[in-house]
Amino acid sequence: MTPKLTPIEQQVLLRAAEIISDKAHWIQGSFGNWSCLQDEPRVCALGAVRRATAELISPGLDQVTRLILMSTNGSPDRRTYETVAATLYRAVSTSVPVVNDNQGHDAVKAMFCKAIKAEVQADATSQG
Numbered sequence: 570m571t572p573k574l575t576p577i578e579q580q581v582l583l584r585a586a587e588i589i590s591d592k593a594h595w596i597q598g599s600f601g602n603w604s605c606l607q608d609e610p611r612v613c614a615l616g617a618v619r620r621a622t623a624e625l626i627s628p629g630l631d632q633v634t635r636l637i638l639m640s641t642n643g644s645p646d647r648r649t650y651e652t653v654a655a656t657l658y659r660a661v662s663t664s665v666p667v668v669n670d671n672q673g674h675d676a677v678k679a680m681f682c683k684a685i686k687a688e689v690q691a692d693a694t695s696q697g
Contacts, residue, residue: 573691574656577625581653582688584621586681589614592674614669614677615654622650660684 574582589595589612596611612620623630626646627638638646657665660683668676 574652574688578649578652579688581618581621581625581649582656582681582684584625585617585653586678586685588612588617588620589677589681595674595677597670614657614665614680618650618653618657622646622653656684656688657681660687
């Protein structure tokens with residue numbers, strides 16, 4: 570059974586999917602300064618998760634503080650990022666960077682869709 574995400578983790582997953590949906594904002598082969606920085610114009614799949622986490626978990630913090638929080642074991646930013654990244658991994662049963670860097674933008678969008686669908690199903694199962 571797929572572990573159910575918390576409401577904030579669900580929001581991060583949805584926001585990351587929104588960030589990555591436009592191919593003009595997507596990049597392959599680069600993590601882009603950890604991509605939780607607002608001035609990064611293009612991000613990879615995991616960079617979108619980092620950016621969404623930063624936007625929703627620690628809004629208003631400066632870039633250096635965001636990087637520190639994302640790097641600190643046990644911080645809410647790090648836990649949320651890792652949980653959402655694991656959800657993407659379970660959706661495709663392979664490395665998220667492999668999908669991003671080798672399979673292309675359509676595969677990245679499909680991965681997010683599959684993860685969101687699995688989460689909706691897990692949510693329905695827990696309520697029923």
